[in-house]
Amino acid sequence: MRHYKEDADDIKSKRQQILTAAYTVFSRKGYYRATIDEIIALADTGKGTVYNYFTNKEKLFYTLISERSRAFKETLNQIMVSKQPFMEKTKAMIMAFLRFYIDNADLWRVLMHEIRGFGGKGSGNLTELQREKYRDEFRSTIEMLVSLLQEGIEQGVVKECDVTKAAHGLFSVIMTMVFQKFADQDNVEEIAATIADIFFYGVAVQPKHN
Amino acid sequence: MRHYKEDADDIKSKRQQILTAAYTVFSRKGYYRATIDEIIALADTGKGTVYNYFTNKEKLFYTLISERSRAFKETLNQIMVSKQPFMEKTKAMIMAFLRFYIDNADLWRVLMHEIRGFGGKGSGNLTELQREKYRDEFRSTIEMLVSLLQEGIEQGVVKECDVTKAAHGLFSVIMTMVFQKFADQDNVEEIAATIADIFFYGVAVQPKHN
């Protein structure tokens, strides 16, 4: 009655299959409209299995965000500590953001929305902490942009300004390029250049540099 | 179980009360987590009354968006046709956006999210049209920014660039200032100035204009 394990990945897979399916469904449907039923159908697994790995729907969602986020944050860190001219570093940074969000646009859009109202009614206590964790998932990456700008100011290439606001502005522009599908994996470099250009020099007609 | 009319406004009110309550609940909870029960509790009305005025939850939501949007679009139009220096007009425009979104931030955030997946299961019939209407609610305002930039280019004060992308970028920055609560009704002017400044001249240290 026992089947040979179909392949070596299978055991590791189960959990992964669920996460992959969850990614698809959450991205397509948003948090509320996503159902466990749809996820298990896609993951080709049983309902109980989901609850073996993840305590509940919310935890499944968080795990998804969290795991996808980890690698991204690592990438950002590496860029930050790299030695390269400020302008290059900025462009690299923007490209990293673009690449990540192009892959995760829909899920992060959902995250951004859900950040505001998880838990609600009965959820009582743990929820506000939970929500905080979600917010941190964003904050920590935007923080990188803040540091970057700070560095720019220290190097004298960025003018004194409210770096937090500026970082958020830059971040939102990047997101918008992705959400509006102006950016895709093929034009990342070009879009990054455009963003950087306008971010640095603005849209105003340049005075002649003579 | 029936109240005597409490005062003369009551008759005009009922529908308004519901819309006001709906605004609060949708803003706080998002579309899906908002319940009619919560809305009627807040509106101090009966469930049937809601359905007398609005065919269903979705129509209630749309009406809300639609009514709030109307005045805003009118304002934008007036600014657009006004005769004033480009820079002034831009700032006025940004301020109008800020003012509107400061009041409607949460509801519009919900709108932005829901735009993507309304209509449930089969998405059946009128839904795709419905969604389109929602999208238009945004498009039409961003369109204003596009026109503005176009005007700037024609006047030679804005450099040649992809105005659609630029408009979306500007829009997203405005939204972000509001969503992050950097902007409130008291500092609208200052924030508008900052946004306009960076949008035009960028964050780069300016070459000396001598």
Add this chain to the structure above:
Amino acid sequence: MRHYKEDADDIKSKRQQILTAAYTVFSRKGYYRATIDEIIALADTGKGTVYNYFTNKEKLFYTLISERSRAFKETLNQIMVSKQPFMEKTKAMIMAFLRFYIDNADLWRVLMHEIRGFGGKGSGNLTELQREKYRDEFRSTIEMLVSLLQEGIEQGVVKECDVTKAAHGLFSVIMTMVFQKFADQDNVEEIAATIADIFFYGVAVQPKHN
């Protein structure tokens, strides 16, 4: 602010308009699916007006049945007391039934169904009595057929048999011809003849009458 009464019938009409509309809606939708809203739309009157004339939906339905029934029962009575050969009288009777049910097929179908389960849960007391009234609406007409057959037996043209069962059988055949739309106002006579023939002589091949 007062309009001249539009015409003399108007006052009498209101109630009649409602009954007419109710007839249509109940016939088309059955008791449960019929709504007061649909009735008033058709009757071109206000919701309150309905409740001025009829205490509730159920009473409206009953009134409808009751009024339509009255004339019919009168007709049957006249046929019963008329002096004419048994066979003629039977045919006249069948034709009267056919004519009435052709006009009222749908409503009576609803009645037949509702007879079984009015009132239900909370309705407590008055309901069983109510239901009884409905049943009488039928019984009294079938009773006529019973009397008729009795008369036939007394005259020696109908064989001894359970007249109640026979009357119900005859009744059901009449109804079926109507419900199946085999009968309409134009072929009433022919259908009546066929029914009478089979009812009297059966479907068996007749032994030669020599």
Add this chain to the structure above:
Amino acid sequence: MRHYKEDADDIKSKRQQILTAAYTVFSRKGYYRATIDEIIALADTGKGTVYNYFTNKEKLFYTLISERSRAFKETLNQIMVSKQPFMEKTKAMIMAFLRFYIDNADLWRVLMHEIRGFGGKGSGNLTELQREKYRDEFRSTIEMLVSLLQEGIEQGVVKECDVTKAAHGLFSVIMTMVFQKFADQDNVEEIAATIADIFFYGVAVQPKHN
């Protein structure tokens, strides 16, 4: 909130329990007045369970009809293909009808009524097909009577007549005997004999066969 399985039948039961309860409730209340709440109370099960087995109320109802109908139709078929004198076959047929409808009178009464107006508001899409399925549940059995009469005509024992009308008439008489509770499982044979007798020879006093 969760019961241990009480005995081995339970697993097979759940679905059956629901169908049995549904039979009772639909029979007693009709389609509209029957509520899922009442069904689950009687079936001693959870609301969700019903929806695990049946997509909706309508499907539950249809399944009920459909399953009960199957065996009946099979029985009729067997009688039809059996070799026996026409009169015997007819009586057997009538008895089969009586037996089935005595057990299912109320439910079929509901079916007959609902056949006319299923599908609610827009009557949308699959509903007309649905209704057709219900109608077929009847048609197919009456069709048997038509075939039977046809056979009788071919054998020269039934006189030429409109077999469709005659079959409907016979059918309605059978139903009426059941509905009026003239027939019960104990007098099926006697009632069948009476029906057959009158159907064949009518109620008229027989001319002397000399």
Add this chain to the structure above:
DNA sequence: CATGAATGAGTATTCATTCAT
């Protein structure tokens, strides 16, 4: 008398979650 705005009890249906196998 006629009206219709307001009401809320009642109902079908969904879906996260549990737990015996």
Add this chain to the structure above:
DNA sequence: GATGAATGAATACTCATTCAT
């Protein structure tokens, strides 16, 4: 570990009925 049958709280929506005007 994996599974899925069973569950019921939650929710949108309907519609008969009332009552102030």
